[in-house]
Amino acid sequence: MILKLVFKNAFRQKLRAALTILGMCIVILAFGMLRTVISAWYAGVAASSANRLVTRNAISLIFSLPISYKEKIRSVNGVNIVSYGNWFGGVYIEEKNFFANFAVEPVTYLNLYPEFILSEEQKTAFFRDRKSCVAGQKLAKRFGWKINDSITLKGTIFPGNWEFVLRGIYDGRDETIDETQFFFHWDYLNETVKKSAPRRADMVGFYMIGIAKADSAASIAQTVDGLFKNSYAETLTETEKAFQMSFVSFSEAILTAIRLVSFMVIVIIMAVVANTMAMSVRERMREYAVFKTLGFGAFHILGLILGESLVITSVGGTIGIALTFPVVKAFGKAVSNWIPVFIVEPETIYMDIAAILMVGVVAAIIPSWRAVTMRIADGLRSIG
Amino acid sequence: MENKTPVVRIKELSKSYRRGSQIIPVLQNITLDINAGDFLALMGPSGSGKSTLLNLIAGLDQADQGSIIVGDADITLLSETELADWRAGHVGFIFQFYNLIPVLSAYENVELPLILTDLSKKKRRDHVEHALSLVGLEDRMDHYPSQLSGGQQQRVAIARAVVTDPTLLVADEPTGDLDRKSAEDVLQLMERLSKELGKTIIMVTHDPRAAKRACSMKYLDKGILANDTETRL
Numbered sequence: 001m002i003l004k005l006v007f008k009n010a011f012r013q014k015l016r017a018a019l020t021i022l023g024m025c026i027v028i029l030a031f032g033m034l035r036t037v038i039s040a041w042y043a044g045v046a047a048s049s050a051n052r053l054v055t056r057n058a059i060s061l062i063f064s065l066p067i068s069y070k071e072k073i074r075s076v077n078g079v080n081i082v083s084y085g086n087w088f089g090g091v092y093i094e095e096k097n098f099f100a101n102f103a104v105e106p107v108t109y110l111n112l113y114p115e116f117i118l119s120e121e122q123k124t125a126f127f128r129d130r131k132s133c134v135a136g137q138k139l140a141k142r143f144g145w146k147i148n149d150s151i152t153l154k155g156t157i158f159p160g161n162w163e164f165v166l167r168g169i170y171d172g173r174d175e176t177i178d179e180t181q182f183f184f185h186w187d188y189l190n191e192t193v194k195k196s197a198p199r200r201a202d203m204v205g206f207y208m209i210g211i212a213k214a215d216s217a218a219s220i221a222q223t224v225d226g227l228f229k230n231s232y233a234e235t236l237t238e239t240e241k242a243f244q245m246s247f248v249s250f251s252e253a254i255l256t257a258i259r260l261v262s263f264m265v266i267v268i269i270m271a272v273v274a275n276t277m278a279m280s281v282r283e284r285m286r287e288y289a290v291f292k293t294l295g296f297g298a299f300h301i302l303g304l305i306l307g308e309s310l311v312i313t314s315v316g317g318t319i320g321i322a323l324t325f326p327v328v329k330a331f332g333k334a335v336s337n338w339i340p341v342f343i344v345e346p347e348t349i350y351m352d353i354a355a356i357l358m359v360g361v362v363a364a365i366i367p368s369w370r371a372v373t374m375r376i377a378d379g380l381r382s383i384g
Numbered sequence: 385m386e387n388k389t390p391v392v393r394i395k396e397l398s399k400s401y402r403r404g405s406q407i408i409p410v411l412q413n414i415t416l417d418i419n420a421g422d423f424l425a426l427m428g429p430s431g432s433g434k435s436t437l438l439n440l441i442a443g444l445d446q447a448d449q450g451s452i453i454v455g456d457a458d459i460t461l462l463s464e465t466e467l468a469d470w471r472a473g474h475v476g477f478i479f480q481f482y483n484l485i486p487v488l489s490a491y492e493n494v495e496l497p498l499i500l501t502d503l504s505k506k507k508r509r510d511h512v513e514h515a516l517s518l519v520g521l522e523d524r525m526d527h528y529p530s531q532l533s534g535g536q537q538q539r540v541a542i543a544r545a546v547v548t549d550p551t552l553l554v555a556d557e558p559t560g561d562l563d564r565k566s567a568e569d570v571l572q573l574m575e576r577l578s579k580e581l582g583k584t585i586i587m588v589t590h591d592p593r594a595a596k597r598a599c600s601m602k603y604l605d606k607g608i609l610a611n612d613t614e615t616r617l
Contacts, residue, residue, distance in 0.1 A: 001492055001499060008487035290483045293444060294497045294544075295472020297465060376444045377435075380479065 002300070006307035010315075013280065017312060020276045024316025024359070025323065027269040028352050032324035033331065034262035035348040038255055041248055043341035047176050048240035050214035052112060053221055055207040056243075058234040061087075064203035065233050067190075072227050073207055078220045081210035083108035085186055086203075090153030090162060092143065098337065099139050101153065101182035103189035106134075112210050115173040122147070122168035130188045132167035136179035138336060140169045158193060158200075180340040209237070266355050273363035277309050281367035288371040289379025298372040302364075305371060309364035310357070317356035321349060391551060391584050392418035392441060397450030399436055399607075410436045411607045414450070423578035423585045425598035433607040434588040435556055441586060442475045442554045443467045455551050472500045476545030478555035478574075482537040484529040490516065490540045491525035497548045515543035519573060535566025542573055546583070553577065555587040559594050571597045 011017050039046070055073065057063035067084070074082045085104035091097065106127050110116060118126070118134065126132050135145060145151065149166045164184050172179045186204070194201040211220055221237035228235045238246075248255070281288070288301055324344055332342030397414040400407050410433045418424055426434045439445040441452060443459050446467075451460050454474060462470055476497075477483075484493045494515050498508045516522045519539035529537050538558060545553055555574065559567035575597050577583040587598060595601050603610040 001488075001495065004492075005485070005488065012487060286483065287485055290477075290479075290485070291496075292468065293442075293471065293477050295468050295470075295500050297468045377439050380483070 002303065003307070006304060007311055009280070009284070009304065010308045010311040016276060016279070020273055020312050021316035021319070023272050024269055024313050024356075025320040027265045028317045028320025028356065029323050029327060030265050031262050031355060032321065032344065032348055032352055033328065034258050034265075035351055036324075036328050036342060036344055037339075038258055038262075039345045039348060040339045040342045041251065041255055043176060043178065043339075044244040045241055045248060047115070047178065047341070048244050050217065050239065050241070051211050052240040053209040053211060053217060053224070053237050054240055054243040055209060055224055055235045055237040056205070058225070058236040061205070063233070064200075064205050065207065065235060067202045067204055069204075069207065069228065069233075069235070073209060073224055076220060076223050076227070078211050078213065078216045079209055079224075080212050081108055081111055083112050083208040083210075084204040084206065085109065085183075085208070086189060086205040087157070088153070088155070088162075088184075088189065089157045090155050092151070092153055097143070099142075099180050099182055100178075101184070103186040104183050105186050106183070109183065109208065112208050115177045116170040117173055118168045118170045125167040129165060129167060130185045130191075131163060131165055133164035133182060133184035134168035134170055135166060135182045136340075137169050137171050138179040138340065139182060140166070142180075142337070145169070158189060158197075160192070160196065162192075175343050176341055178340040180336070208240075266359065270359045270362050273309065273313060273359055274366065276312065277305065277363045277367045280308065281305055281371055285371065285374060285379045286381075289374065289376045292374075292376050292379070301371050302368045305368040306361065306364040309367075310360035313356045313360035313363070317352065317359075321352050324348075324352070389420050390417035391420040391422075391455060392416070392586075393451075393453040394418075394441070395451045395453075397437075397440065397452060398448050399433075399440060399445070400448055409607055411440070411447075414607075414609050416602065416609060418584060418586065420584055421578065421582045423575065423597075423599040424587065425595035425601045426586065426588045426604060427590070427592075427595050427601055428604035430590075432604040434604050437604065438554050438556055438586060438588050442477065442552070443471045472497060473548065474551040476548065476550040476553045478538070478541055478545050478553065478558045480557035480560040482529070482534070482541045482561075484537055484540055484544075486529050489526050489528055490521060490532065490543075493529070493540055494525075494543045494547050497544060501548070511547050512543075515547040516540075518546065519543045533566065534562050535569055538562060538566070538570050539573065542570070542577075546577065546581075551584065553583050553585045555585065557589055557591075558587060559589070559591055567591075567594065 055065070057065055070082050070084060073079060083105050085102045088101045088103050090101050092099070110118065110123065126134050133151065145166050147166055147169065151164045151166055153162045153164065155162055170179070190201055209224070211217060217239050224237040225235050291301060328342065328344050332339070335342060394414055394416040397411055398409070399411040400409040414437060426437065428434050436445065440447050441454070443462070447460050451458050457470060459467065459470060485496065488496070491512055494512045495508055498511060503511065513522060516525050519542050521536060521539055521543065524532060524536060532540065558574070559570055562570060571594055574585055574587070578585050578599070587594070589595050
């Protein structure tokens with residue numbers, strides 16, 4: 001019966017309860033969206049493997065490294081596989097059609113990224129043809145590309161029109177994998193550059209290193225960088241996660257602001273629910289006095305008020321969580337050109353649940369304390 | 385046969401309230417015995433301390449000085465939690481404004497004090513049905529307070545007060561909010577509870593007609609209990 005009373009109390013003032021639930025629902029939805037934006041920002045970091053290292057020029061990413069480093073890196077103990085590539089920065093038709101495109105060594109690169117799922121047939125076709133390329137399925141869908149379609153990218157870093165034939169469309173192993181990338185043969189880039197700008201030939205933007213044991217990453221990175229110490233192109237080797245983080249850190253201030261806003265909305269709804277609970281409890285002081293008169297103790301009174309508060313926040317929060325999925329999906333679709341992975345992470349839902357519980361508990365603290373410490377005689381005199 | 389064993393023994397009881405730096409005495413040196421089965425009316429002008437005395441006897445408030453022994457327990461020595469447990473088992477309350485929980489049915493309101501007991505659901509149902517039949521409302525058990533008249537609500541409140549079979553029934557102006565007919569019904573019911581079931585009842589009232597239904601009357605004035613007791617057989 002106490003549980004029934006908790007639910008009945010929660011919806012006694014229907015309009016007030018409905019508005020508070022609506023507020024809670026919107027806040028949890030907003031919180032979920034903001035947290036999803038943050039996790040989308042970190043999608044590259046989250047998808048990175050502990051068994052992959054990235055080696056780049058120690059001065060800056062915009063400076064390249066000689067291709068001759070490959071064999072030296074390969075010889076380091078603990079290194080399984082070495083791939084390499086360049087950020088190509090090509091534009092498809094017009095600049096607004098932005099997507100990430102790389103020139104890579106195809107066999108080693110796909111070996112290093114088993115999360116890009118490509119059929120054997122498409123893989124073989126991709127490896128065989130130097131002018132071939134592979135695109136993520138979201139990217140292919142965006143531009144209506146099909147296998148064997150010709151695609152022309154306008155080079156920005158490497159001038160000219162670059163022609164490719166689409167030989168493969170990859171799927172991500174799971175929804176956290178970016179399906180908007182575009183790869184083609186580094187050899188194709190290098191051979192063309194050799195003719196047009198020989199000084200830029202045989203240079204790579206980065207090396208990707210596959211290592212056997214994640215816990216030896218630090219020592220391998222140190223060894224690799226030691227190999228090229230005092231050379232004209234010193235290297236900086238770091239884990240893929242650290243490499244991805246260096247990009248995220250550029251926008252750290254924005255992310256901090258988004259984080260702050262996400263917590264602020266929780267604080268605001270906390271005040272709103274606390275106000276609702278304070279009003280409800282003040283109106284029912286006499287009832288709580290009756291409960292105390294009948295022998296109900298502080299624990300029961302606390303249970304009634306806390307329960308009511310949690311019912312309101314849970315109903316609103318649950319609706320908010322349920323709405324987060326379709327809203328994030330719709331939003332993700334709208335921004336998929338700029339944010340390739342936009343999904344609700346389990347951590348976001350856990351944080352939603354924690355926020356719901358925290359708001360429910362915090363909002364009930366002061367009203368419960370008032371009801372519990374109220375003198376019965378005063379409570380019986382109070383007018384609801 | 386008349387039972388003359390005191391069920392409530394009050395000795396040199398005092399209570400005062402503090403308003404700012406001022407201390408206002410409300411009850412002064414009250415000594416009073418109430419026998420088992422008595423139906424006592426406490427009368428007096430507003431501010432005389434009647435309700436305060438009732439609250440102290442019922443364990444709703446704590447005295448500054450003196451003792452109140454109900455049955456075997458000196459309730460002035462009990463902590464807040466112990467008092468709450470004691471009230472649940474020993475005191476039934478009837479209020480002027482009924483104080484039913486509006487979102488619970490008559491049945492649920494009466495069942496409320498039994499939630500704190502170890503009784504099974506079936507036993508609780510038996511007790512509630514019995515209490516509601518005692519006040520003549522067995523056919524209204526599914527009604528909510530808003531669907532009942534004032535007199536019916538007060539009868540539900542009486543059923544709630546007696547459902548645990550308490551040692552003591554305390555009533556604070558039980559007819560104060562009722563029309564004459566309903567007040568008469570409630571008083572008749574209380575008289576029955578006293579005479580037929582042997583319940584000890586302490587009733588605070590302003591209404592001389594209500595007081596006349598009690599076995600005895602005590603007067604309080606300015607926190608002092610008058611020596612004379614009007615007894616009615």
